[in-house]
Amino acid sequence: MTETIDLKRRYLMAGTVAATGLLASGVRVNAQEDNPLPDYVDWKDPEAMIVHSNNTLETRRDAFGTSILTPEDKLYIRNNVSPPDESILDDRDAWEVSIEGVAEPRTLTVGELKTLGIDTVTMVLQCSGNGRGYFEHAPSGTPWQVGAAGNVMWTGVPLRAVVDALGGPADGANFITGTGGETIPEGLDANDVMVERSVPIDVIDTVMLAWDLNGEPISLAHGGPLRMIVPGFTGVNNVKYVKTVSLTAEETQAAIQRTRYRLQPVGEEGGPEHPSVWQMNVKSFITSPLETASAGTVQVTGVAFGGINAVESVEVSVDGGATWQAAEFIGPDMGRYAWRTFALAADLPAGSHVITSRATDSEGNVQPEDVEPNEPGYNHNGWRAHGVEIMVS
Numbered sequence: 001m002t003e004t005i006d007l008k009r010r011y012l013m014a015g016t017v018a019a020t021g022l023l024a025s026g027v028r029v030n031a032q033e034d035n036p037l038p039d040y041v042d043w044k045d046p047e048a049m050i051v052h053s054n055n056t057l058e059t060r061r062d063a064f065g066t067s068i069l070t071p072e073d074k075l076y077i078r079n080n081v082s083p084p085d086e087s088i089l090d091d092r093d094a095w096e097v098s099i100e101g102v103a104e105p106r107t108l109t110v111g112e113l114k115t116l117g118i119d120t121v122t123m124v125l126q127c128s129g130n131g132r133g134y135f136e137h138a139p140s141g142t143p144w145q146v147g148a149a150g151n152v153m154w155t156g157v158p159l160r161a162v163v164d165a166l167g168g169p170a171d172g173a174n175f176i177t178g179t180g181g182e183t184i185p186e187g188l189d190a191n192d193v194m195v196e197r198s199v200p201i202d203v204i205d206t207v208m209l210a211w212d213l214n215g216e217p218i219s220l221a222h223g224g225p226l227r228m229i230v231p232g233f234t235g236v237n238n239v240k241y242v243k244t245v246s247l248t249a250e251e252t253q254a255a256i257q258r259t260r261y262r263l264q265p266v267g268e269e270g271g272p273e274h275p276s277v278w279q280m281n282v283k284s285f286i287t288s289p290l291e292t293a294s295a296g297t298v299q300v301t302g303v304a305f306g307g308i309n310a311v312e313s314v315e316v317s318v319d320g321g322a323t324w325q326a327a328e329f330i331g332p333d334m335g336r337y338a339w340r341t342f343a344l345a346a347d348l349p350a351g352s353h354v355i356t357s358r359a360t361d362s363e364g365n366v367q368p369e370d371v372e373p374n375e376p377g378y379n380h381n382g383w384r385a386h387g388v389e390i391m392v393s
């Protein structure tokens with residue numbers, strides 16, 4: 001029932017948000033519908049994007065469709081630092097990446113990488129903070145709803161092939177550390193600003209150094225000419241314009257690893273004692289209908305993914321979680337790290353309905369009703385908050 005949904009929930013669940021608004025709890029939603037696309041991404045589909053800021057653009061929930069892959073012109077954007085100059089794309093094959101922490105460290109060009117091996121992977125790219133807007137404690141940062149995520153296909157060389165070509169990992173390597181190619185502004189401490197992330201070395205067989213996104217050379221905005229891809233891990237671990245890949249004994253001391261992107265309790269500062277935001281968890285959300293529908297049979301659609309695991313199944317509720325029905329996956333299975341689109345033909349009488357979905361991964365993990373909050377607002381996969389209320393007439 002409409003009346004039972006409080007103002008804040010209604011506001012956050014809607015596929016569109018007003019220019020600004022102070023919610024009942026004091027959460028300010030700063031997604032500005034009318035913000036123009038920033039110049040460096042003026043090729044994005046303006047209809048598909050919510051422009052939160054120059055460096056944070058979200059895909060609208062109604063723009064995902066059912067075709068499985070998210071086109072690059074609809075894919076969300078998140079930059080911690082301003083991207084490097086566009087001229088780094090002038091000669092893509094000349095871009096250099098330094099490979100360290102191997103028996104024979106050296107710098108390789110993208111052209112050389114292309115001779116070492118090739119593979120493709122389809123995976124969910126999702127910001128750690130996707131769904132932050134659903135946390136009740138109003139974490140600081142972009143109040144993303146569902147659209148800081150997309151399902152994209154990368155082509156590149158498996159990191160394993162590169163490391164093998166350079167004699168294998170050096171002794172004592174525990175992490176894969178990738179460094180972004182941004183220029184650090186004069187006078188700033190590199191550790192404070194650089195995008196340098198470490199992930200455990202046990203994922204080395206899935207990591208890729210990619211040059212294509214959905215079959216095209218990667219745009220600057222999404223990390224071209226070369227991006228480190230870590231399937232199943234949150235967005236921040238996928239380092240754009242990667243200039244160094246190092247197999248290291250320790251995690252990087254960069255602030256983005258040491259104190260940021262940590263899962264600390266509400267009210268605490270992040271630090272090495274808190275878990276890093278690494279593996280993604282099981283999640284799903286409805287993509288249609290989002291506002292209205294005609295009474296009768298309605299095709300309810302959405303996307304579901306398992307994060308670090310494959311997604312196994314998904315259920316849909318059209319009564320706010322009281323009862324559930326198994327939905328069907330539609331379209332091809334793009335592999336463990338990809339999302340699947342799903343559909344359920346639901347019989348909906350006139351009136352208001354709260355529709356939501358709940359996915360299960362291959363390990364039996366089920367999307368929870370609610371999540372334990374963490375201070376920075378990461379990893380929200382609760383099915384209740386992701387529901388939508390629609391009016392059927």
Ligand SMILES: Nc1nc2c(c(=O)[nH]1)N[C@H]1C(S)=C(S)[C@@H](COP(=O)(O)O)O[C@H]1N2
Nearest residue numbers: 076077078079080127180195222235236240
């Ligand atoms: N070099 C670099 N890599 C980066 C970032 C960045 O600011 N610089 N942002 C990270 C974050 S927080 C996310 S969510 C993803 C966003 O990827 P996208 O903009 O291609 O969607 O890139 C990650 N990789």
Ligand SMILES: [Mo]
Nearest residue numbers: 127128235236
């Ligand atoms: Mo992110």
